[in-house]
Amino acid sequence: MLRVAARLGPRLGHRLLSAAATQAVPAPNQQPEVFCNQIFINNEWHDAVSRKTFPTVNPSTGEVICQVAEGDKALETLDNGKPYVISYLVDLDMVLKCLRYYAGWADKYHGKTIPIDGDFFSYTRHEPVGVCGQIIPWNFPLLMQAWKLGPALATGNVVVMKVAEQTPLTALYVANLIKEAGFPPGVVNIVPGFGPTAGAAVASHEGVDKVAFTGSTETGRLIQVAAGNSNLKRVTLELGGKSPNIIMSDADMDWAVEQAHFALFFNQGQCCCAGSRTFVQEDIYDEFVERSVARAKSRVVGNPFDSKTEQGPQVDETQFKKILGYINSGKQEGAKLLCGGGVAADRGYFIQPTVFGDVQDGMTIAKEEIFGPVMQILKFKTVEEVVGRANNSTYGLAAAVFTKDLDKANYLSQALQAGTVWVNCYDVFGAQSPFGGYKMSGSGRELGEYSLQAYTEVKTVTVKVPQKNS
């Protein structure tokens, strides 16, 4: 679980590395053969109707891997650039737990019998919604696939899934496993392709009953509009964030520094819930900044197949350029560049771990989602002030509080407008606990029992009876 990674801190590197060293993590095949590169429909592989293919690129080298093809466990790292050790110990671990969790729900999502007025017997059936379109992103390809398939299939739906064009390989591998497991043909269908074509088609299809999307707020808007314009299909969205991480002066300093670092830099900064506004109480501000910079400078950037690497490349050239653009705006708008700020290698999409201090709320880097290894540290005085500033955002995905005080923890967790509030931790996920956004970070919840609701259509059945008795 990410909690495992979270607890580790600098020990993250060490624990994972020693796991790799003692061969708890199998050695990666750095050049896996790819053979699943087609469209998966009815448990069979098809070429695109247009016969087109698209290249998928290895972000560590900038080279084309193939025209969409197959592989093994190293696939996620090859396609996305995330460190292999983390892909194995964190992503895959969470995928397994998510699938097993939802397997358990299949026969437990009860309807109710209801004491209605009159001589009637009333009950509800929890029926599947029907055909569910699912559009998933490139930052956690396998995990996002599991988060979507789990509740959809547990409640009896069928799925048409469009995978991100940057990272289609692992989802297609899983398609083969779906066939092997024995799901009837047609239950899961997977279509690799692009947003404006395949994605738009799913969002506006008259035969799709529900769409679930994870990605940018900008695209989320388009999905919701398309759903409304076509057949009013049900919509759930998991979008972007600019999550505040609030460090009170009584926090455990070592722990807070490590967690705040992890909160921003994990997955190359490519997390919807990244702690991208680190608010530090003024009494401890200077020391916190100094330690955070030291930590960022020690972050190991490199080949994701190397077990020593903590940070791989950004996923593609578009993201790479966009992040560098934000760094530039930070410099221009007067934030204090404390470390990093540039490219980290001469090929691929590597960026130096970057820290800005003295960030002000009005700066672009304090308002817009960067989705890269760029940390913003801001100063605050009082709890009331920081609540106002933290909530002053159209986003509301996650938030965190570091404090030892019971009352402050309660006050802040109640006040923050965020779908998840972490207290003295960050990025702790469990298949059991719901996750989702307030405001423009999304609608609906994934994970936990709550996710089942979005994949269920409630039917009320009311039967006349000769005489009702309680």
Added chain:
Amino acid sequence: MATTNGAVENGQPDRKPPALPRPIRNLEVKFTKIFINNEWHESKSGKKFATYNPSTLEKICEVEEGDKPDVDKAVEAAQAAFQRGSPWRRLDALSRGRLLHQLADLVERDRATLAALETMDTGKPFLHAFFIDLEGCIRTLRYFAGWADKIQGKTIPTDDNVVCFTRHEPIGVCGAITPWNFPLLMLVWKMAPALCCGNTMVLKPAEQTPLTALYLGSLIKEVGFPPGVVNIVPGFGPTVGAAISSHPQINKIAFTGSTEVGKLVKEAASRSNLKRVTLELGGKNPCIVCADADLDLAVECAHQGVFFNQGQCCTAASRVFVEEQVYAEFVRRSVEYARKRPVGDPFDVKTEQGPQIDQKQFDKILELIESGKKEGAKLECGGSAVEDRGLFIKPTVFSEVTDNMRIAKEEIFGPVQPILKFKSIEEVIKRANSTDYGLTAAVFTKNLDKALKLASALESGTVWINCYNALYAQAPFGGFKMSGNGRELGEYALAEYTEVKTVTIKLGDKNP
């Protein structure tokens, strides 16, 4: 594709029925000792007792005979395993579920062995043990494995400036005393929810049938449950059973057996430490056949309903009420069925009925049959033992039975079908309900209103409509009135193995 396990199980292309399992007739019994802390112990007293095969009347083997000191030792182990900070208490809920799934995997692996042991010890047909008892065990384990990390408390909007939430905690050490009619299945019905909720256990299997419980102990150890989580003490009711019921450090007891003993268990529980009690007791279950029923279906269901498992089911359809218009035909077809029921060696695949469990039950059933004859019921077929040696009784049908006869009031627990006549729905509701029992009821009708009316009016924990013995891990099962307290199976079972703690935290004076 290399492996098609999932594909075949999920109804894919293959479609061939699974091959019948081959029974292992003279199985070597490996586990005969007391199971505490994942280890096998001899009894403190040195005593052993014998367990017999009711088909052959031969001794199978000797088993360590536990008594109070062994129960004390088991409770100590269970308490230690339950301490805060222990491996079991620290385990993620998901991991508890995983262990239950792995236990199900091993039960599946050793299914034929367990079924053979069960048949040797109980006399039930091997195919029934394999396809019904063992299937139920596996499904129940997997169902509750899925619940482990879904046991959720609540956050509650109370008055005042506080945060209020509930924790659903395990109760602690749970005792379980299980019967001889479905030894392994009744054990799993208790073990699965208990462990899923995080409790530890001290179990006593019936003295007539200890073997499958002990084998399960070996699987629990193999899966890797921490030591002390499950402890098994074979022995007798007045010793081991009484010790468990009255132990001051056992927090909850679950008992399945006769109403008579159930009362003793509840008394002992109350007198000692007010431990929580759930009971699954006897039944005298009405099976109501309306004139508009699908008669073939009703006859078959009523027949299996009373004769299944040699009549030794708490759910036995032991009062068949038939509406007068179809009464004669129903009796005729039921007798035909009963005459054809194959009684014999439980390891023979053609057998549907084996021996009764022991001499005591055998004698009691024959006595009740005699009372039926004496009190004026009409003996349609059967009515005696199959031969002058052994514990086999002929499938017996009585018609013209009236409510005040002993065979209409007392639980027979044998292959005897009493058929009674009724005129109207209101009348049959009253008659069906005039008993202190209330475990199950069945209704055969095609009419919507009748079905819903009877379902609502019958005082039974389960009402079956146009079916019988339709039991599922997902659906709660238990008794009204003196057929029991509490429910097993389904989400409802979790409440019996959970202690709710409410936590209320005052908020600071500043309030957003």
